[in-house]
Amino acid sequence: MEAQRSRQVVIAGAGIAGLTAAIAFAKNGFSVQLYEQAKQLEDAGSGIQLSPNATRVLAHLGVLDHLTGTAVEPRAVAIRDARRLRLLAEVPLGTRAEERWGAPYLVVHRADLQTALLARARREPDIKLVTGARLADAAFHQRGVTVSLDVTGDVREVPCLLLIGADGVGSTVRKLGNRDARAEDSGHVAWRSTVRRDSAIGKALAKAMPADCVTVYAHPRFHLVGYPIRADAAVNLIAIVRGAGGGKRGERGDPAVLAHLMRRTAEPLRSLAREAAPWSLWPIGEMQADHPWTGSAGVALIGDAAHALTPFAAQGAAMAIEDAIMLANLVAAMPDDIAGALARYETLRRPRIKRVDSRGRLNHFAWHARGPVAFIRNLVLRRRSGAQLAAELDWLYGFDATRLPAPEKKKKADA
Ligand SMILES: Cc1cc2nc3c(=O)[nH]c(=O)nc-3n(C[C@H](O)[C@H](O)[C@H](O)COP(=O)(O)OP(=O)(O)OC[C@H]3O[C@@H](n4cnc5c(N)ncnc54)[C@H](O)[C@@H]3O)c2cc1C
Secondary structure, three states: OOOHHOOOEEOOOOOOOHHHHHHHHHHHHOOOEEEEEOOOOOOHHHOOOHHHHHHHHHHHOHHHHHOOOOEEEEEEEEEEOOOOOHHHHHEOOOHHHHHHHHHEEEEEHHHHHHHHHHHHHHOOEEEEEOOEEEEEEEEOOOOOOOEEEEEOOOOOOOOOOOOEOOOOOOHHHHHHHHHOOOOOOHHHEEEEEEOOOOOOOHHHHHHHOOEEEEEEEEEEEEEEEEEEEOOOEEEEEEEEEEEEOOOOOOOEOHHHHHHHHHOOOOOHHHHHHHHHOEEEEEEEEOOOOOOOEOOOOOEEOOOHHHHOHHHHHHHHHHHHHHHHHHHHHHHHOOOOOOHHHHHHHHHHHHHHHHHHHHHHHHHHHOOOHHHHHHHHHHHHHOOOOOHHHHOOOOOHOOOOOOOOOOOOOEEEEEE
């Protein structure tokens, strides 16, 4: 069993985190078994923004080439107020993002990202993907783990060096080993829809939402994000509202609820709620990430399983991608000291996740501001140049997760 265990990594969950980790570990010479509870990988029907800190990793892993032809590279992120559609600020992207941060800022359909990750994973003979297989339990030994899997009623035991929980916000791996942190309802619900560019609402939107931008419409009751996907054949829409809509993941939202919230906005936003229906609901969970993300016997959490972030900085998937590559590179760099590699992973990742979370809270505060606070926000934003706004994001988008920082030298004790 020891020989079987030595380079064997088991990953629970084949979402963005799990697929990226599988590729990163296989590239480092590990043998990966990737187990996904769903019988087939779902075509999650919505868009996602991939900032340069994420695309840099995807390029390094050979995934980005598989997105050519479907991903769109927007010219800018524009922030507008939803009542009058006035432009408040613009962060330049496109070639300027590539020059500044060394990698592109892209927007894609999630299904296209998943297809790209799968296509790349299939080129690695050392990745075995099993669907319809739910991680049910795990026994931790002094060196290594034995994982129990429920494969359509059959229980299978698999020995491994490392178990990675990439199983999302409701993570089973987190619950093993007493990682007793539960996701809480953030109180926000995402309303998601995709409209075809050549539909009546797609054409009407073109007047208010430049086709080459990610546009954020700020309003005290919601914020709406729109951007092109599928080689610009469609527009992805996400409205994030507090409380309204309730429902379970994937349920249809009642357009009348959204229409009521958006009633005091400019056309075509005012009629968007009804004309862009159906809207799919996504209640947003969040989690205090202060529980442990690793166990020295050989378990690590990545992505939403470790730290489900609210989507106000559009960084949940980017952080999952960064986690995946950094964990793989650390374990590869310290093969005889898994506990040390896992401890280092946590030490490196925690401050960054915390900072991203704070940035998301700042965005939420700014985008949902009302009255005098909104007035001051508008004044401040309009005075800031695109270059100034971009510079504030250098720490986030310029981060290179493909390179491990040199270990900090211990300070010599004062004589
Ligand atoms: C409205 C909205 C907009 C967003 N926009 C952005 C954005 O623009 N940019 C960005 O970077 N992020 C964004 N995010 C965040 C991003 O979607 C998530 O952070 C990311 O998808 C998390 O990926 P994951 O692989 O960690 O988890 P998940 O996608 O939840 O994947 C977990 C997988 O594990 C499987 N699983 C669960 N339990 C088990 C088990 N016991 N055994 C085996 N398999 C199991 C599940 O079936 C699933 O396939 C957004 C989120 C929301 C809600």
